[in-house]
Amino acid sequence: MSVPLISFLATLVLVMSASATASPVPPEALAAKAGCTVCHANDKKVVGPALQAIAAKYEGNSNAPALLAATVRHGSKGVWGKDSIMPPVAVTQIGDADLAAVIAWVLQQ
Numbered sequence: 001m002s003v004p005l006i007s008f009l010a011t012l013v014l015v016m017s018a019s020a021t022a023s024p025v026p027p028e029a030l031a032a033k034a035g036c037t038v039c040h041a042n043d044k045k046v047v048g049p050a051l052q053a054i055a056a057k058y059e060g061n062s063n064a065p066a067l068l069a070a071t072v073r074h075g076s077k078g079v080w081g082k083d084s085i086m087p088p089v090a091v092t093q094i095g096d097a098d099l100a101a102v103i104a105w106v107l108q109q
Helices: 003-021 027-034 051-058 064-074 096-107
Strands: none
Touching: 027 096, 051 064, 051 096, 064 096
16 A cells, blocks of 8 residues: 555544544534524423423324424424414524534433
8 A cells, every 4th residue: 555545544534534533513502503592492481492391292203303393493383372483493593404503402301
């Protein structure tokens, strides 16, 4: 093997091992950064329902992640009462992968 190839492979292994051991941002932090915690708290209604209430409502529903992602992206009205409104949240505010992590965390509450 040539020296440049060995150097490349060694660098690749280091980069891959570093990314494998890097800890992801906790979903709680992602939710706070995206502004979710302005309207939602874990155990009490703020403007929107408590995260625990959301988890309870969707418990056992295999479509819950997709339904909640659509609610976040497109907004909703009346899901939690006739006057409840959730504005849409843009992908620029929270990316799809981070949103999926937050939704999975919410559903575990």
